[in-house]
Amino acid sequence: MKQHLSAPHYRIDARQRHAHLYEVTLTIPAPAAQQEVSLPVWIPGSYLVREFSKNLQQLQARQKGRRVAIQQLDKCRWQVASQAGSALELRYEVYAFDNSVRTAWLDSQRGFFNGTSLCLRVHGQEGLPHQITVESPDDSWRAATALTALKADRRGFGLYQAADYDELVDSPFELGDFWQASFSACGVEHQIVVAGAPASFDSARLLRDTQQICETAIRFWHPEVDPAKPAASGVPHQRYVFMLNVVDDNYGGLEHRASTALICGRRDLPRLGETRTPEGYTTLLGLICHEYFHTWNVKRLRPAELARYDYTQENYTQLLWFFEGFTSYYDDLLLRRAGLIDDAAYLRLLNKALNQVLQAPGRLVQSVAEASFDAWVKYYRQDENTANATISYYTKGSLVALCLDLTLRAQGKSLDQALRAVWQRCSGGPMSEADFAQVLNEVSGRDFGPELKAWVHGVADLPVQALLEKTGVRWHDDPAQPAQALGLRVTENGSIQIKAVLRGGLAEKAGMAAGDEWLGLEVAAKSGTQGWRLSKLDDLALYAGPTKRATALVARDRRLLRLPLKLPAQATTVRLAIEQAALVKAWLGGDPTPGPASLGAPVSVPAAAPETKAQGPQSPRKTGARLAKKASTPSK
Known part of the structure; x- marks a missing residue:
C-alpha cells in the first residue's frame, strides 16, 4: 500500500505516561475553509453515549506557521478558521485513564487506545485514506494493531494506514511490554x-x-x-x-x-x-x-x-x-x-x-x-x-x-x-x-x-x-436459593445489603427496598419472640424453622424498620440434564x-510469558459477575 499524500495524518505521542496524557498531532494536508472536526460520542459495539470529548484538552491549530482561531460548536464539534488548500495542523491532549476495552489507557506499564477516543474526525474527508504514526515512549515497549503498516520498526512502532476514518477508529492499538x-x-x-x-x-x-x-x-x-x-x-x-x-x-x-x-x-x-x-x-x-x-x-x-x-x-x-x-x-x-x-x-x-x-x-x-x-x-x-x-x-x-x-x-x-x-x-x-x-x-x-x-x-x-x-x-425443577425465593438480589459480606427487589416477590410485598440493610429476623417461639442477627440469607432456614411468617429488621436511611415478612414455602430453579445422549450429541x-x-499450521509459541509489573488502578467493573458473561449487566 502506497502512502497517500493528501490523507489526514495523526501522530500519537505517549511520553506523558505518568500524567496519563496522549499528545496528538493531526495534520490535514488539504483542509476546507472553516474546517470542521469532531470527536465521536460513542464507540460502535458499546451502545452508550460516553462523551469522549470530555477527555480532550489544549486544542490548538496552526496554518502557514500561524495560530488559527478555533470555535467550539457543541460538546464534540469544533470549527477551525482555516483557509482552503494549505496544510492545517491541530495539536491536543487526551486524558487516558479508563482501563476498559472501550476508551483509552496510559500509565508507566501499558498503553491502549481506540481511535474514537483519540482521533478527531475531519468532516468531508472521512472517506479518504487515513494515516497514523505511533511513536515509542520506551525502548522496552512494543505496539500491536490490525492496521496495515506502511513503515513500522520491528517493535511495531511507526506509520500505519487505514482505508478511511471508519477503519482507523475500528482498529485499536495495544502498547507496552506484552507477550505475543x-x-x-x-x-x-x-x-x-x-x-x-x-x-x-x-x-x-x-x-x-x-x-x-x-x-x-x-x-x-x-x-x-x-x-x-x-x-x-x-x-x-x-x-x-x-x-x-x-x-x-x-x-x-x-x-x-x-x-x-x-x-x-x-x-x-x-x-x-x-x-x-x-x-x-x-x-x-x-x-x-x-x-x-x-x-x-x-x-x-x-x-x-x-x-x-x-x-x-x-x-x-x-x-x-x-x-x-x-x-x-x-x-x-x-x-x-x-x-x-x-x-x-x-x-x-x-x-x-x-x-x-x-x-x-x-x-x-x-x-x-x-x-x-x-x-x-x-x-x-x-x-x-x-x-x-x-x-x-x-x-x-x-x-x-x-x-x-x-x-x-x-x-x-x-x-x-x-x-x-x-x-x-x-x-x-x-x-x-x-x-x-x-x-x-x-x-x-x-x-x-x-x-x-x-x-x-x-x-x-x-x-x-x-x-x-x-x-x-x-x-428439572430444583429448590431455589433464598434470594431467588424471596425475590431479592443482594450482596453478602458480613451483612445483607439489598441491591434489587424483584417485582411481585415476597420481599416486595413485605416493603423491602433497594439500599436496605437486612439486619435480623424476629420469629415466634414457645418461649416468646426470638430475635436473630443475620449475616447471610442461608441463615433464614436456621433461625425461622417451620414458621411461615416473621418480622424482618432492616435499616433504611439510618432508621430501623420492622417489616412483616411471609417466608417462602417453595420456589424452584431450573436444572438441565442429558437424558438421551445421542439426540443431544x-x-x-x-x-x-x-x-x-x-487444525491448521503449527503454532508459534514463545518459550515463556514474561513477568509483568503490577497494573495501575482499575476502573469500576462494567460487566458484573465475572463468570456470568450473559447476565443482564453490560459486557462492553
Whole structure:
C-alpha cells in the first residue's frame, strides 16, 4: 500500500505516561475553509453515549506557521478558521485513564487506545485514506494493531494506514511490554497479545485453544474452506489480532473488524501444569469465541440502520437480539464443536443463561426487540429496577436463537444454515429483520412469522422446555436459593445489603427496598419472640424453622424498620440434564467440524510469558459477575 499524500495524518505521542496524557498531532494536508472536526460520542459495539470529548484538552491549530482561531460548536464539534488548500495542523491532549476495552489507557506499564477516543474526525474527508504514526515512549515497549503498516520498526512502532476514518477508529492499538505469539487458522494469520499475565500463564494452551476456536468459526461461516490452501477464500479478514488485557478482576470484550480488545482476571488464565478447565478459563474462551464470531455477525453483517455510523449521537436498531443474542448462543456452542468443552459443560452454561432470563421479571414487560432499541438508555444505564423493567438482549436473544435452532432441527434443518444464507443474501453487509425472516422461510419451507412475532416482539415465555425435552434434555425443577425465593438480589459480606427487589416477590410485598440493610429476623417461639442477627440469607432456614411468617429488621436511611415478612414455602430453579445422549450429541455437534488433528499450521509459541509489573488502578467493573458473561449487566 502506497502512502497517500493528501490523507489526514495523526501522530500519537505517549511520553506523558505518568500524567496519563496522549499528545496528538493531526495534520490535514488539504483542509476546507472553516474546517470542521469532531470527536465521536460513542464507540460502535458499546451502545452508550460516553462523551469522549470530555477527555480532550489544549486544542490548538496552526496554518502557514500561524495560530488559527478555533470555535467550539457543541460538546464534540469544533470549527477551525482555516483557509482552503494549505496544510492545517491541530495539536491536543487526551486524558487516558479508563482501563476498559472501550476508551483509552496510559500509565508507566501499558498503553491502549481506540481511535474514537483519540482521533478527531475531519468532516468531508472521512472517506479518504487515513494515516497514523505511533511513536515509542520506551525502548522496552512494543505496539500491536490490525492496521496495515506502511513503515513500522520491528517493535511495531511507526506509520500505519487505514482505508478511511471508519477503519482507523475500528482498529485499536495495544502498547507496552506484552507477550505475543501467532498462529494460522485456515490460512489466515492471527496474533495474540497478552498484557499483565503472571508467570503461571500457560501461553501454549491459550494459543492452541484460540486456534481451535478460530478454525471452528471460520468453517462455520465458510464450510467450503479448503484447509490445504494457503489462504481461506471468502474469509473477510486476512489478518486478525486478539488484544487481551489481564487485570486483577474484570471481564469484557469489544469487537472490531479485524481485531478485538479483551479484558479478564488473572485467575481466569490457563495455568502451567493445570490439565482441567476451570470455570473462569471456560468463560474466557467463550469471550474469545463471542468477539471472534462478531467478525461476521455485526462487523460485516450488521443492522441496516448501522450501515453508516453516525458518531455524533445514538444509532438505534431493534436487531441487537440477533447480533448480540445469536452471537451469545453460538459462542458456547462453538466451544463445544471445537472440542474445548463437552456436552455436560455446555448444558451448564446454557442452564445459567436460562435461569438468568427466567429470574428476571422484566422478561414479561419488555420484548428483546424493544430491549435492543432501548440499549442506549436502559441496558447500559442499569439501576435497582433494571431486572423488573427490561430484559437482556444477550441472554434472551440467545434463547431465541436456541428455540429457532431446535425448531429448524426438528425439520432436518438448522440455524447454522439460516445464518450462512443471510450472509449470502446480504453479501456480508447490512441486513434487516425482513431479510432474516425471508431466509428462515426459504430454509424451512414454511412461514416463521408467528414465531418471530411471539419470541422477538412478544413478552410471553419462550417454549424452551418443550423444545429441549424433544432434543433429549431433561428439565428439572430444583429448590431455589433464598434470594431467588424471596425475590431479592443482594450482596453478602458480613451483612445483607439489598441491591434489587424483584417485582411481585415476597420481599416486595413485605416493603423491602433497594439500599436496605437486612439486619435480623424476629420469629415466634414457645418461649416468646426470638430475635436473630443475620449475616447471610442461608441463615433464614436456621433461625425461622417451620414458621411461615416473621418480622424482618432492616435499616433504611439510618432508621430501623420492622417489616412483616411471609417466608417462602417453595420456589424452584431450573436444572438441565442429558437424558438421551445421542439426540443431544446430534444437536450440539452441528455440522461436521475438523478435529484437533487437522487444525491448521503449527503454532508459534514463545518459550515463556514474561513477568509483568503490577497494573495501575482499575476502573469500576462494567460487566458484573465475572463468570456470568450473559447476565443482564453490560459486557462492553
